[in-house]
């Protein structure tokens with residue numbers, strides 16, 4: 001798992017810095033079919049050639065000796081008031097515009113509801129985002145269209161030099177003035193230089209992931225209030241990029257009370273406290289003092305052990321042989337000499353660790369919830385399914401934007417394909 005995010009803060013107080021995507025330690029993108037060199041580049045300081053174009057106009061960037069692919073500046077969605085200023089491949093833009101029903105409306109709280117969150121000073125952290133109402137797990141806290149999107153690794157030319165237009169300076173100058181002003185006012189944890197746009201990007205960037213089109217690298221984005229969330233190693237919220245509406249959704253992972261600070265994560269959460277602190281210090285220059293990092297030594301060691309177990313389980317997910325797993329299930333269903341908890345014991349143990357640690361990882365939860373629900377279904381035990389399936393539905397909504405069919409499992413456990421299978425064999429005996 002590798003949650004990441006970025007940040008900004010205009011407060012003078014020392015502020016935890018945020019996820020940087022242009023850091024040297026960012027994992028290199030895999031493959032490079034366009035022959036682009038994915039190295040961070042400095043912003044050219046003496047650029048004089050600025051294209052004369054209408055402010056909303058799209059600028060194609062032709063391939064030359066700098067690049068071999070067609071980049072474009074595009075403000076998307078084209079017909080909406082609040083746009084995202086994009087530097088992307090032309091075929092990425094075309095693929096986005098060709099999405100059925102693009103853009104879908106941005107999610108928003110009901111008009112009568114209070115503003116769901118407030119940005120206010122957070123002791124020792126500059127500013128932070130605080131709940132202005134109670135949130136249930138899965139509730140939407142924020143929906144924000146970012147200011148800008150660009151390749152997470154700005155490509156250099158085949159000769160190692162950047163294309164004059166593929167620089168943050170040229171890109172930001174192209175933005176409409178009101179957006180540019182916001183962008184340039186974002187917090188910069190990397191330097192105090194006024195024109196250090198790369199520092200702003202490195203401080204505030206958050207991964208969008210891959211976008212449609214031929215570019216197989218990752219894209220990153222810079223948001224506005226999205227960048228106000230502080231980090232916790234046991235976050236109570238998580239962000240998700242929604243391409244269809246070109247916006248980020250932030251949802252609660254746990255119940256959050258009005259007045260509580262809302263945290264997301266900037267680092268790899270399945271690592272030990274020492275490793276997490278090293279990562280956060282290197283990338284953002286702050287020492288994490290979150291709830292988990294502040295535990296007394298004994299509790300901290302227990303937390304490290306739990307996270308270690310979850311990390312090992314996460315690695316094992318990729319080795320899982322589904323056919324073998326199904327065979328084991330069938331064998332357990334029929335062999336009544338095996339205890340009832342035999343098939344799902346390990347998975348139930350992992351779900352218990354996740355709950356004890358309060359660290360909700362969707363991939364792990366869903367994979368092991370499948371095993372637990374399958375076993376409980378075979379035993380005809382609805383109670384053992386409902387809670388596990390509801391959490392799987394919530395985590396799927398937070399991470400994927402939909403429940404993955406888990407609400408149906410929680411509502412009608414009797415309708416699952418395995419309902420009562422083992423019970424049937426025991427009655428036949």
Ligand SMILES: [Zn+2]
Pocket residue numbers: 232233234276288289290291292293
């Ligand atoms: Zn921490």
